[in-house]
Every structure is written in C-alpha cells, then in structure tokens.
Amino acid sequence: MxxxxxxxxxxxxxxxxxxxxxxxxxxxxxxxxxxxxxxxGMWVFLITEVLLFSGMFVAYAVFRQWNPDVFAAASGTLDQAMGAANTVVLLTSSLTVALAIHAIKQDRVQRCIYYLLGTLGLAGGFMVVKYFEYMAKFEHGVFPGAAFDPHGAHYEHLAEMTAAPQFFSIYFVMTGIHGVHVIIGMIVIGVLALMAWRGSFSSEWYTPVELTGLYWHLVDIVWIFLFPLLYLI
Amino acid sequence: MAHDGPHIVPKSILLKVFGALIVLTGLTVGVAYVPLGPLTVPVALGIAGLKATLVVLFFMHLKYDNPVNALTFTIGTIFVVVFVTITLLDTAFRGDLGNVTAQTVQEIQAEQERAQQRQDAIPSDSLRIAPSDYPNQDRGASMESDEGS
Structure with a gap:
C-alpha cells in the first residue's frame, strides 16, 4: 500500500x-x-470552461473592433437595469455558495442547506430575469442569425446596420451558453442540498460542495465580464 | 487538512469581498455614462478584471490554496490573452500588410490614374495590331470576310 x-x-x-x-x-x-x-482536477476543468468562453469573447472582440459604432448602438438597446440587477443577483449567489462552504466546514449542516437553497433561488431569479429580457427582444424580431428582423420604436434603427445581426448573434450565444451553465449549476446545487439533507457532508468530507462552489464562482466571473461588454459599452 | 479542520475564510472577509464586488458593479455602471473615448473598453475590462480577481482569490479560495491550483489558473488565463491578442493582430490590421513597396498607397493610386488617363487620351482605333484588338471578331485576322458578312 x-x-x-x-x-x-x-x-x-x-x-x-x-x-x-x-x-x-x-x-x-x-x-x-x-x-x-x-x-x-476541478481547476483543470474550469480552465477548459474559460477557454470555451474565450472563443466567444474573441468573436466579440473581432467584430467589435470591426464595427465599434454598431456594437455601441446595438448594446444600447439592451436593458441595463435588468443586466445590473442580474449582476447583483449572481454576485449574491456567489456569496451564499461561499457561505454554504463556510458553514459545512464548521459542521453546520442545516445552515449549509439554507445557503444552498438560497443560491438555488437566486439562480432561478437570474433565469427569470433572463427570460423576460429574451422575450422583450423576440417580440421585436430581434433574433439570432438569419431570423433577425428588428421592428418597433426602440429597435427600428438596427435594421439599417449591417453588423447589428452579428452583435445579437454573439449576445444570444454568449448569454445562452452562460444560461445553460446556470441551469446545470442549479441542478447540481439542488442535488447537493438533498445530499446535505441526508447527512452526506461534514467538515471531514465536503468535496462536492467545494467543487460545485468553484464552478458556480466561475459562472459568476463569466457574467462579470459579459455584463459590461454586452450591456454597458 | 480535512481532519485538522479545513482552512476557513472568515465570514467578515467574505462579506467585505461581496461589498467590494457590489461597489465595483456600481462603479462600472457609473463610468459607462462618462465619455472616456478610447479608454472605455480598457476601463470596463479593468473593473471586471478586478472583480474577477476578488472572486478568484477569496470566494474561490485561491489565495490560501495549494499554489499548483493558482499555477493552473494563471497558465489558462495567459492562453486566453494569447488567443485574443494573436487573433486581433490578424483581424485588426487586415489590408495594411499587402503594400510592401516603398511607395505609399496614394502614390500607387495616382500612378495608376495617370496611366489610365494616358490610355484614354489615345484614340481607340489607332493602335490595332493583334487580332485580339478586334473584340467583335472571334475568328482571328480574316477581317475582309467578316466585314462582308
């Protein structure tokens, strides 16, 4: 041995x-x-996640550099208040997941479950806001790809910009794949809460909570970059 | 370290980091309304980078962890920078590298324009030599028979 x-x-x-x-x-x-x-092992996995998203960030950088004015104008049609609210929601969920790990390290299982459920709720809130954002875009014909057909007072001017569809394709793909990560995180965090409730974790062994926490923080970091790049500038 | 009791980041630090993240979010929204010109993107990326660093160091525990994790993450981040930089070196400067002569693009264009003007000044019928100078005829030099038909 x-x-x-x-x-x-x-x-x-x-x-x-x-x-x-x-x-x-x-x-x-x-x-x-x-x-x-x-x-x-989790950090190595997170690096592959970073590189997955960096491909999309590169697409954003290239097209923004080619069409700076169009990107600034198109970004102006996104709802900054909803984006900012979602940033705060995700940052708070990062705090609650850190507090869940803080609690389980001290054998406070009950508290850990509450924090995990809190994280789950915040993640759900994020997806609800995202749903309303997407629907507001779809109603005005702002779709990704060839279906792009903007109409309505707030969006009409996009129709004349040749690069506007590219901005929105990048916007939908990036926020969409980020949203898929949020949903996967919600499933895993739900399973963790269940496991914690069954008494699987203690300060002796809480590896799944720790690793899921790392994943969740990375999802948060991706949004930290997406928010200013897509909504603000 | 699990049985020694794991390293615990004090709750006060977690809360302070969270407070800093919220303040920085407010800041990045605020500076979006200030016209910064070419500094807009660097400032936004700088604030986002600072927030990401706070999350990585404290929430993700990297400050207190086995350094090999920090090494892994740093190498990955360097590759992202390489990815972005090398790609932009291509896409941002396309079209500028074709001109490798001592003349500027304007000089070449002016020269081409002058050549075109000289060409236009010559009556188009005066320089017919080869069969290809007679574009309406596809059977070579048999001009008489073609005119007759």
Missing amino acids: ATETAPAPTEREEAEHDHHPEHLQHHFVSSKQQFDSAKL
Whole structure:
C-alpha cells in the first residue's frame, strides 16, 4: 500500500490510516491528498470552461473592433437595469455558495442547506430575469442569425446596420451558453442540498460542495465580464 | 487538512469581498455614462478584471490554496490573452500588410490614374495590331470576310 512505501509517514497520516474514513479511496494516501487532487482536477476543468468562453469573447472582440459604432448602438438597446440587477443577483449567489462552504466546514449542516437553497433561488431569479429580457427582444424580431428582423420604436434603427445581426448573434450565444451553465449549476446545487439533507457532508468530507462552489464562482466571473461588454459599452 | 479542520475564510472577509464586488458593479455602471473615448473598453475590462480577481482569490479560495491550483489558473488565463491578442493582430490590421513597396498607397493610386488617363487620351482605333484588338471578331485576322458578312 502507498503508506507503506512512503519513507516516513507522519503521525497524522498513521492515525488517519487507522481511522479509515469512509470517503477515503484506497489509492490516496490521505484525505488531504484526495481533496487536493479533486480540487486540482476541478481547476483543470474550469480552465477548459474559460477557454470555451474565450472563443466567444474573441468573436466579440473581432467584430467589435470591426464595427465599434454598431456594437455601441446595438448594446444600447439592451436593458441595463435588468443586466445590473442580474449582476447583483449572481454576485449574491456567489456569496451564499461561499457561505454554504463556510458553514459545512464548521459542521453546520442545516445552515449549509439554507445557503444552498438560497443560491438555488437566486439562480432561478437570474433565469427569470433572463427570460423576460429574451422575450422583450423576440417580440421585436430581434433574433439570432438569419431570423433577425428588428421592428418597433426602440429597435427600428438596427435594421439599417449591417453588423447589428452579428452583435445579437454573439449576445444570444454568449448569454445562452452562460444560461445553460446556470441551469446545470442549479441542478447540481439542488442535488447537493438533498445530499446535505441526508447527512452526506461534514467538515471531514465536503468535496462536492467545494467543487460545485468553484464552478458556480466561475459562472459568476463569466457574467462579470459579459455584463459590461454586452450591456454597458 | 480535512481532519485538522479545513482552512476557513472568515465570514467578515467574505462579506467585505461581496461589498467590494457590489461597489465595483456600481462603479462600472457609473463610468459607462462618462465619455472616456478610447479608454472605455480598457476601463470596463479593468473593473471586471478586478472583480474577477476578488472572486478568484477569496470566494474561490485561491489565495490560501495549494499554489499548483493558482499555477493552473494563471497558465489558462495567459492562453486566453494569447488567443485574443494573436487573433486581433490578424483581424485588426487586415489590408495594411499587402503594400510592401516603398511607395505609399496614394502614390500607387495616382500612378495608376495617370496611366489610365494616358490610355484614354489615345484614340481607340489607332493602335490595332493583334487580332485580339478586334473584340467583335472571334475568328482571328480574316477581317475582309467578316466585314462582308
């Protein structure tokens, strides 16, 4: 076994070996090593997520650089108040997920469940705001791609801009894929709340909560960049 | 560290970071109404970068973590910068790199215009030499027979 080949296992590690925590898999030396490996794996996954979104950010940068005036005008038709509200909602959900991890590290399971459910509620609120934003656009023929046919007082001027469809294609794809991430996060956070309710987590083992927290913060970070780039400038 | 009790970021720090994030959100909305000209995008990206840094360091615990996680994240971020920069180096300067002579584009255009004017000054019938100078005839030099038909 790995612990036997290690030159000098510390007392702590020996104690843990006797202790044999249920969550500790045999190919790991210690709980700490298992936790660190899981976390590093999550960071590697998050980098692939960052690169997924960066492809779309590059598309945004290229088309904005080619058509700065059109992008500024098209961005003016997005609802800044809704965008700002959603930013605050997502930042708050990031705080609640951080507080859920804070609670489970201290074995406060009940509190952890409340914070997870709070995060779930905020994420749902984000999607509701997003739904109303999308519907307001669709009503005026502002669709992604070839269906782009803006009409109505607030949107008419977009019809004459050759690059306006590109802005809205980028807008819908970026916020759409971000929204898919929010929905996936909601499902995972719901499962976590259920697991916590069944007593699966404690300060000894809360790896899924920690990793989901990392994922959720990344979703938040993507929105931190999307909000000013799409809505404000 | 799990059995020693995991490292816990104090709640006060989490709340302060959250407060800073909200303030910075207000700031980025505020500066959107200030005409900054060419600085608009850098300022917006700067504030967003600061917010992202706060989230990564404190909410995502990277400040207190095993440094290998920070290394992973930093390398990934560098690749994003490479991705954006190299792409923009192409798309932002398209059309400027075709002209590799000492003449400027205006000089070349002026020269072409002068050549065109000289061409226009010559009566179009006076320089017929080759069969191809007679565009309405597709059978070479048999001019007489064509005129007769």
